[in-house]
Ligand SMILES: Cc1ncc(COP(=O)(O)OP(=O)(O)O)c(N)n1
């Protein structure tokens with residue numbers, strides 16, 4: 402079953418993303434998405450992904466790779482998350498096979514319907530709120546925008562500015578789950594933050 406809490410790695414310089422991953426996984430995070438900053442060398446992405454993938458195995462969690470089908474194959478991840486500028490879902494499916502988990506970013510209902518037709522397993526819908534984690538995003542769609550994309554037949558994972566306090570309104574709008582960077586990676590205690598998010602999602 403697809404996890405309801407997707408924790409994305411925060412590999413910005415100066416952060417110990419692996420320590421955060423270990424704490425979140427130990428606290429029960431069911432799914433990690435390995436995401437690195439633009440410009441990271443392939444070799445470094447590969448090594449980091451292999452480390453997180455190995456940790457996910459220890460804790461029985463799902464491991465997805467952001468953007469990169471080749472790295473997912475190389476570390477035997479469970480799947481990938483793909484956006485508008487990444488490989489199409491259909492190509493990733495051909496390369497990864499039917500059992501791979503493939504997520505697609507959707508910004509509206511039309512995008513979510515396209516992801517469904519393309520064979521995605523879930524849609525990452527956002528930005529739901531303002532986020533300081535990523536630049537260049539369109540205006541936030543809010544719970545109302547999420548609601549439109551969450552009812553096309555694929556599990557919707559709300560992303561962008563998701564906090565513990567916002568989880569109830571996102572679930573109310575039809576989210577299957579949430580994806581977070583800051584809410585876990587910038588928390589004083591990533592394990593405690595993970596547990597609180599899981600409780601809110603249950
Ligand atoms: C769950 C989830 N939803 C959306 C995204 C964003 O993906 P994308 O649009 O490809 O942007 P980058 O993350 O690659 O910068 C995501 N990663 N995860």
Ligand SMILES: Cc1nc(C(=O)O)sc1CCOP(=O)(O)O
Nearest residue numbers: 527528532534561562581582583
């Ligand atoms: C990686 C990413 N993609 C988004 C999108 O809307 O496509 S928002 C986002 C960053 C999410 O970080 P935080 O939980 O700290 O707001």
Ligand SMILES: [Mg+2]
Nearest residue numbers: 468483484487
């Ligand atoms: Mg992408």
